[in-house]
Amino acid sequence: MSSIEAQGQSAAAPSPRPQVAARFDVAVVGGGPSGLASAILAARAGFSTALVAPLGQWDDARTTALLAGSMTMLERMGLAEAVAAKGQMLRVMRLVDDTGRLIRAPEVAFESSEIGLPTFGYNIANIDLNTILLDAARATAGLTLIDAKLDQASTGEAATTLTLDDGRVLTARLIVGADGRKSKCRDAAGIDVRQWTYPQAAMVMNLACAAPHDDISTEFHGRNGPFVLVPLPGNRISIVLVEAPATIERLNGLDDAALARELETRAHSLLGRFTIEGRRQVYPLSAMTARTFGRNRVALVGEAAHVFPPIGAQGLNLGLRDGATLGDLLDKAGKAGEDPGGGAMLAAYDRARAIDINSRTATVDTVNRALLSEHLPAQVARGFGLWAAKSIPPLRRLMMREGMVPTFATPRLMRGTVPR
Ligand SMILES: Cc1cc2nc3c(=O)[nH]c(=O)nc-3n(C[C@H](O)[C@H](O)[C@H](O)COP(=O)(O)OP(=O)(O)OC[C@H]3O[C@@H](n4cnc5c(N)ncnc54)[C@H](O)[C@@H]3O)c2cc1C
Numbered sequence: 001m002s003s004i005e006a007q008g009q010s011a012a013a014p015s016p017r018p019q020v021a022a023r024f025d026v027a028v029v030g031g032g033p034s035g036l037a038s039a040i041l042a043a044r045a046g047f048s049t050a051l052v053a054p055l056g057q058w059d060d061a062r063t064t065a066l067l068a069g070s071m072t073m074l075e076r077m078g079l080a081e082a083v084a085a086k087g088q089m090l091r092v093m094r095l096v097d098d099t100g101r102l103i104r105a106p107e108v109a110f111e112s113s114e115i116g117l118p119t120f121g122y123n124i125a126n127i128d129l130n131t132i133l134l135d136a137a138r139a140t141a142g143l144t145l146i147d148a149k150l151d152q153a154s155t156g157e158a159a160t161t162l163t164l165d166d167g168r169v170l171t172a173r174l175i176v177g178a179d180g181r182k183s184k185c186r187d188a189a190g191i192d193v194r195q196w197t198y199p200q201a202a203m204v205m206n207l208a209c210a211a212p213h214d215d216i217s218t219e220f221h222g223r224n225g226p227f228v229l230v231p232l233p234g235n236r237i238s239i240v241l242v243e244a245p246a247t248i249e250r251l252n253g254l255d256d257a258a259l260a261r262e263l264e265t266r267a268h269s270l271l272g273r274f275t276i277e278g279r280r281q282v283y284p285l286s287a288m289t290a291r292t293f294g295r296n297r298v299a300l301v302g303e304a305a306h307v308f309p310p311i312g313a314q315g316l317n318l319g320l321r322d323g324a325t326l327g328d329l330l331d332k333a334g335k336a337g338e339d340p341g342g343g344a345m346l347a348a349y350d351r352a353r354a355i356d357i358n359s360r361t362a363t364v365d366t367v368n369r370a371l372l373s374e375h376l377p378a379q380v381a382r383g384f385g386l387w388a389a390k391s392i393p394p395l396r397r398l399m400m401r402e403g404m405v406p407t408f409a410t411p412r413l414m415r416g417t418v419p420r
Pocket of ligand 1: 030031316
């Protein structure tokens with residue numbers, strides 16, 4: 001039987017007698033980075049908060065490029081130093097057209113110094129980021145960590161009821177659904193989604209390389225998707241290779257030495273010889289957007305709200321903006337003595353997140369489709385876009401700033417990230 005680790009408060013231990021539900025203002029479901037950050041911020045807003053998740057069990061070999069807005073947020077949460085110590089700074093982001101097509105885009109390199117930043121952000125293993133956030137969650141007053149999974153949630157007029165997989169029952173005025181793409185919280189709130197797939201899969205792993213990366217992240221754009229090399233501490237990188245599923249299956253069948261050789265060829269030996277470290281993981285590529293981000297006492301954050309292909313390091317950075325925006329609104333609700341899961345609160349959350357989520361999803365979708373398209377007009381448009389990004393300085397700076405954090409949807413914890 002799992003235990004309840006209490007920080008700010010405790011909940012009743014399971015007993016054979018009929019249970020009295022433990023009551024919280026907010027229950028966050030899901031212990032990935034979006035859920036952990038949201039739970040800390042909900043508790044800091046003064047609401048009694050439960051985090052329901054299989055604690056510390058992450059089957060995740062990915063790394064995340066945390067961009068400047070996310071780093072500002074983590075700094076204000078007192079966590080940036082720990083992230084920087086485990087991660088690697090990203091000073092330059094380079095895009096290389098490797099399609100071999102007739103019309104090719106020029107190579108573009110963005111430098112963080114162009115927008116007055118020492119770095120675009122830090123690349124860190126998801127497991128290291130989650131561990132830092134979980135340690136912070138354990139130390140947060142008013143946050144109770146519950147090591148279990150949500151089995152079922154039902155939403156009611158005044159509160160929601162959560163039944164956990166060990167039989168315990170909780171009630172909360174607000175559920176924060178951070179339980180990933182197959183969110184049970186989203187289903188419980190009756191929130192519909194728009195979803196589609198791509199003829200692509202992504203393979204991720206970490207590599208040691210012979211040559212230094214010089215804090216430069218390189219994204220090769222191939223005919224079937226990007227191949228991204230992102231710096232890690234030392235002469236190491238993480239890679240995301242997006243390809244046709246059959247190619248990924250073939251590559252995954254190779255032994256480490258053969259796969260390292262093939263990856264080195266795809267990287268044009270830019271960083272010398274590769275040696276594979278640790279395990280590989282494969283993700284079929286799909287996209288999903290919830291039709292609303294808050295309804296029936298449920299607010300959705302992270303991949304419970306939006307999923308899209310790994311292009312431009314946007315997914316989790318968007319998820320952290322969800323958590324930070326929800327934190328802002330909870331802060332306001334707490335000070336005004338308002339219901340954290342009330343209709344007004346959820347409508348405000350939905351309004352605050354809609355443009356950011358929908359515009360990032362559309363941009364990533366367009367870039368990905370333009371890459372896959374064999375049609376000349378799409379290739380011309382892509383080439384022109386990258387030429388403009390290379391040659392028009394104000395446009396370059398705008399793209400960099402907006403890539404870090406959007407001007408129109410900046411949560412309080414991320415304000416002032418980029419000098420204007
Ligand atoms: C190949 C690849 C590379 C990427 N690279 C980047 C990048 O560089 N930068 C970036 O910003 N984004 C990146 N992303 C996106 C990013 O990885 C995701 O956005 C992020 O991991 C989502 O975090 P999350 O907390 O929302 O969901 P998850 O990490 O999926 O966490 C969901 C959690 O919910 C838990 N859960 C599920 N069901 C239940 C339940 N019933 N009860 C309790 N808990 C439950 C799960 O155990 C899990 O821990 C990448 C994605 C891919 C596929």
